[in-house]
Amino acid sequence: MSNYKTVLVTGASAGFGKAICETLATNGFKVVALARRLEKLQSLANAFPGKIYPLALDVRDVEKIPALLDSLPEEFKTIDVLVNNAGLALGVDRAQNCSMANWKTMVETNITGLLAMTNAILPNMIKRNCGYIINLGSTAGNWPYSGGNVYGATKAFVEQFSRNLRCDTAGSAVKVTVIKPGLCQDTEFSYVRLNNDKEKVLSIYDKTESILPEDIANTVLWLLNTPAHLNINTMEMMPVCQTFGGLSVTRNLDLEKK
Numbered sequence: 001m002s003n004y005k006t007v008l009v010t011g012a013s014a015g016f017g018k019a020i021c022e023t024l025a026t027n028g029f030k031v032v033a034l035a036r037r038l039e040k041l042q043s044l045a046n047a048f049p050g051k052i053y054p055l056a057l058d059v060r061d062v063e064k065i066p067a068l069l070d071s072l073p074e075e076f077k078t079i080d081v082l083v084n085n086a087g088l089a090l091g092v093d094r095a096q097n098c099s100m101a102n103w104k105t106m107v108e109t110n111i112t113g114l115l116a117m118t119n120a121i122l123p124n125m126i127k128r129n130c131g132y133i134i135n136l137g138s139t140a141g142n143w144p145y146s147g148g149n150v151y152g153a154t155k156a157f158v159e160q161f162s163r164n165l166r167c168d169t170a171g172s173a174v175k176v177t178v179i180k181p182g183l184c185q186d187t188e189f190s191y192v193r194l195n196n197d198k199e200k201v202l203s204i205y206d207k208t209e210s211i212l213p214e215d216i217a218n219t220v221l222w223l224l225n226t227p228a229h230l231n232i233n234t235m236e237m238m239p240v241c242q243t244f245g246g247l248s249v250t251r252n253l254d255l256e257k258k
């Protein structure tokens with residue numbers, strides 16, 4: 001039986017976050033489901049009466065977070081587990097062709113939003129000597145690829161921040177894990193990244209069996225049931241059909257100044 005009762009999941013209206021909420025609610029947890037699209041959260045909550053509480057928030061609105069958490073109903077207020085899952089990638093262009101606006105949105109969502117949620121919730125975990133922070137990183141944080149520029153860099157931040165949190169929570173029972181998935185299908189991630197271009201999205205997953213949202217949800221459930229003395233620091237996962245590409249070499253490279 002897990003040590004934890006109440007879980008707050010960010011990015012709960014789609015993809016991994018929605019699957020995590022469903023799996024945890026099915027397995028007896030109380031879940032606060034947070035995202036921007038309230039109607040999606042509401043239908044998720046309706047499927048699990050009394051077990052899932054919908055909370056509409058843009059995690060970039062950092063100054064709203066403390067009051068919003070304070071407004072939670074009593075039975076959902078004491079957060080034992082924070083799953084920092086809300087995040088996005090925008091575009092696959094090389095850095096020299098990217099818009100600053102997209103970079104800013106990724107930094108504010110994947111980094112600032114995650115920090116603000118952690119900043120609001122971690123102190124009470126330390127005070128109660130009970131808590132678990134699970135952050136969603138990505139293989140993109142470790143393995144660079146063309147077009148990954150700021151997205152990959154935000155996920156590298158998430159991994160290093162998670163490791164640093166392990167240092168700062170030393171001496172307490174609070175756990176921290178970063179999950180770093182590779183290619184995943186059946187989420188909105190690539191639709192958001194590629195501006196809803198269905199053809200491009202489908203070509204990414206063509207003839208693959210990629211990671212599914214339920215794989216991530218079952219991983220989170222497993223983490224929450226690990227013994228109190230055990231902390232899993234990082235979990236990197238890829239589908240069997242994906243692996244490392246190796247380093248690239250450009251031949252006949254033109255080094256003349258123009």
Ligand SMILES: NC(=O)c1ccc[n+]([C@@H]2O[C@H](COP(=O)([O-])OP(=O)(O)OC[C@H]3O[C@@H](n4cnc5c(N)ncnc54)[C@H](OP(=O)(O)O)[C@@H]3O)[C@@H](O)[C@H]2O)c1
Binds near residue numbers: 036086136184
């Ligand atoms: N899918 C992959 O291939 C993959 C691989 C590795 C890592 N990841 C990471 O895993 C996490 C979940 O990805 P996913 O595939 O499940 O993506 P998804 O299906 O697009 O879901 C993203 C979720 O984040 C929420 N969100 C986005 N911006 C937000 C904001 N400003 N405030 C609050 N919520 C926000 C979205 O809800 P609203 O739009 O309703 O706010 C949605 O619920 C992300 O951090 C992603 O970077 C994904």
